[in-house]
Amino acid sequence: MPEYRLQRLRGGWSIAAYEDGKRVSRRRLECSDAAGAAAEFSRIVAEAERPVDPDVRTIWNAYVADKAGRRIAENMGWTGRAVLPFFGDLKPDAISEKTCRAYVATRRSAKRGSAAQQARLEAAGKPPALGVADGTIRTELNQLRAALLWAEKRRMIGRAPAIEMPSAPVARERHLTRREFERLLDASETPHLRLYLLLAISTAGRNAALLELTWDRVDFERGLVFLGPRHVLRPQKGRATVPMTNALRAALSDALAYRRGDRVITWAGEPVASVRTALGKAVKRAGLPKVTPHMLRHSAAVWMAEDGVRMEEIAAYLGHADAIITQRVYARFSPAHLRKAAGSLEVGGPRPAG
Known part of the structure; x- marks a missing residue:
């Protein structure tokens, strides 16, 4: 892989590629100021050094790096422990409905809780807690889909595959009085x-x-x-x-x-x-x-x-x-929800005003 250098060129800036100490190509940059040229240089180098036909692990890590400092990057550090052992070595075009269903089945039968919690169950002679919830599985697959769509947008891959996931769980309706x-x-x-x-x-x-x-x-x-x-x-x-x-x-x-x-x-x-x-x-x-x-x-x-x-x-x-x-x-x-509609359906007496 060539070495890239930012250089001055006729009052502007250029990016030059060197191999074995010899310049093999040079290209003028659009930005003429130093800060803009440095940013353009970094972007071109990143594009040039981007892996060809990357696997899911490479895409996942690149996406997390791009989102560094945001909560999604921290969350994906955890979900990656489940997603990457299964999908990490696959190329995106190898992901199919069958692959996604196999992942869902694997997670539904996986042990729940930390290693310490599982050890306590074993010490007590109890069976391991199994079955990761569908809501958790959906979160993991949604983050995989987000990373793949990001890779498609940045032309790391041709097209992001469809990710099949379990149905959304019924929303919990409990609230405190x-x-x-x-x-x-x-x-x-x-x-x-x-x-x-x-x-x-x-x-x-x-x-x-x-x-x-x-x-x-x-x-x-x-x-x-x-x-x-x-x-x-x-x-x-x-x-x-x-x-x-x-x-x-x-x-x-x-x-x-x-x-x-x-x-x-x-x-x-x-x-x-x-x-x-x-x-x-x-x-x-x-x-x-x-x-x-x-x-x-x-x-x-x-x-x-x-x-x-x-x-x-x-x-x-x-x-x-x-x-x-x-x-x-x-x-x-809300006490007013559908109240007017219900009033339209009154029978056996005068209808309420309004």
Whole structure:
């Protein structure tokens, strides 16, 4: 493979290829300024050194590198442990419906849980927990599809294959009632969990947004919480700017007096990576069924719908791009939902006005 060098050429810039110390080709670059030429040079070299007919592992790793610093790159570091042993050595054109179905069958029969959890089951003389959920399998295959479509767009491959996956699982509809939330809040023994719960139910924020929230995005003067970066024209998905409730303002004011660092949710002065352990313990003390962080966001949306808040306003609170998905999921909880339509079907007496 030749060595590529960025060189000056007649007041501009060029890319030159060398083999065994001798220049074998040279090409003028379109950009005349140094920064633009350097970026153009890097892009051309990357294209030239891109593998021909890459396998899935190469594409997967290139996609993760391209998304470095974003949550998807971190997630694919985990899902790759399942996807790459099966698909990694295959070329994209070798992936078929049969291949995808074989992967689904393999994952459905795979052991669940960590190695330590499996070891504890074996030590107790219990059979291993089997069967990865279809929702997890869909996530893995969706990420494979995203990587292949990315490779097609960048002409690493001719065409991304179709990825067959199991049907989407039925959405969980359970939410916490206000009384259940109060029980959960009362059962929270650690300050960081109590603050997290109040943030979650008061902002309807996603788990990641709550754990990543920093004090510079808590505006006490205007009574606002910025779940995403401030001063951006296009907020991140699901990260709205919402007003503080009275209960949340009081909790944040108390926490601010003892802050140790930039993050709002901390334990012993350190950022909290997950509240699942503390939340699980509080759930048991409260005598409730399983509660997940996402269930808190769902519960907040249901409460708003039950109070007759317009779907457009709920969508804005949740950070949805439009109210279509909000309408589909939460309209049935609204007391006004289909009420006028039902009035049109009244029989045996005068029809209600309106």
